Amino acid sequence: MVTENRLHNAISKIGRVSATDAKLKSQLVQLFVTDALETFQEQHGKFCQSLPLSSQQILLNNLQIEAEKLVGKYY
Secondary structure: OOOHHHHHHHHHHHOOOOOOOHHHHHHHHHHHHHHHHHHHHHHHHHHHHHOOHHHHHHHHHHHHHHHHHHHHHHO
């Protein structure tokens, strides 16, 4: 779900981001996470809903971490 192609799609929606623009980088990460999460829920929604809330939060946190790592590598 957290791929360079998905990151490029997010960049195309908001434009190029300067490595020094923390606010815009944060917006990029959130757009990236939202897009990945939507796809994940489309493909695995019933499974995700069956998990305890604590496990759902862990998945979301890991998605956020991986998105931040990829954005960090890109910028």
